Amino acid sequence: TETxxxxxxxxxxxxxxxxxxxHVWFVAHPRQ
Structure with a gap:
């Protein structure tokens, strides 16, 4: 299923x- x-x-x-x-945090939280 999708879930x-x-x-x-x-x-x-x-x-x-x-x-x-x-690195993952940076990618997951793009610069505003």
Missing amino acids: EYVSEILTRIRRFAQHHSC
Whole structure:
């Protein structure tokens, strides 16, 4: 389902963020 797809993506992002937290935060929060 779409919800399962989104959950999978978020899980991958969290796993990646554990190694690249600063970069992920920057990408997720574009400059205003």
